[in-house]
Every structure is written in structure tokens, then in C-alpha cells.
Amino acid sequence: MTWVLVAAGAMLAVAAALLLVRLTVGPTILDRSVALDVLVAVTVCATALHVAHTGVTYVLPVLVVLAGCGLVGPVSVARYASRSDDLEAGAPEKRRGGAR
Numbered sequence: 001m002t003w004v005l006v007a008a009g010a011m012l013a014v015a016a017a018l019l020l021v022r023l024t025v026g027p028t029i030l031d032r033s034v035a036l037d038v039l040v041a042v043t044v045c046a047t048a049l050h051v052a053h054t055g056v057t058y059v060l061p062v063l064v065v066l067a068g069c070g071l072v073g074p075v076s077v078a079r080y081a082s083r084s085d086d087l088e089a090g091a092p093e094k095r096r097g098g099a100r
Contacts (some may be wrong), residue, residue, distance in 0.1 A: 007054050012046050033077040041069040 006096050019042065022035040044066045 005049065009046070010050055012042055012049065015042050016046075028075065029081050031080070033074055036077075037070060037074045040066060040073065044070065 016039060019035050020038045023032055023039065026032040026035060044063055047059060047063055047066065051057065051063075
């Protein structure tokens with residue numbers, strides 16, 4: 001059982017490190033939002049792994065709060081980003097002169 005917990009913890013640590021790279025390098029705000037949402041999910045999994053390892057149950061409300069933040073956060077960022085010009089950061093610039 002211990003080696004399963006160590007392997008799961010190592011995979012979560014690698015996932016968190018890769019997500020931090022995507023969070024800093026991401027070219028658009030939506031890439032960063034997705035990375036942050038998955039990082040919250042990794043945090044929820046790590047907290048659940050801690051609960052499974054130690055057997056303490058007072059951490060379970062933290063899981064509920066993190067899951068709620070994981071639900072509300074990306075929705076609000078998506079609503080904000082739908083009005084932003086950052087969505088077309090990688091797209092070629094549109095022509096400004098009328099139809100030709």
C-alpha cells in the first residue's frame with residue numbers, strides 16, 4: 001500500500017510541475033485558466049491522497065471548498081475572456097480595410 005501512495009504522490013508532483021510550466025508559459029489567458037483548473041484538480045487529488053494515507057477526516061471540508069473553486073473559477077474566467085482581445089493572440093491580424 002505504501003508504494004502505491006508514493007507512486008501516486010510522485011505522479012501528482014510531476015503533474016503539478018508541468019502545470020506550473022504551462023501556467024507561466026501559456027500564450028493566452030484560456031491556456032492559463034485551463035492549467036489553473038487542472039492544478040486545482042491535482043490539489044484536490046493530493047488532499048484526498050493525504051486523507052487516504054492518514055485517515056483524518058477534518059480535511060474533507062477543504063476538499064468541498066476546493067471543488068467549488070474548481071467549478072466557479074474557470075466559468076468566471078471564460079466569461080471574462082469572451083470579451084477579451086487575448087483570445088486572438090496567436091491568430092494573424094485581420095485586415096482593416098473593407099472587403100476586397
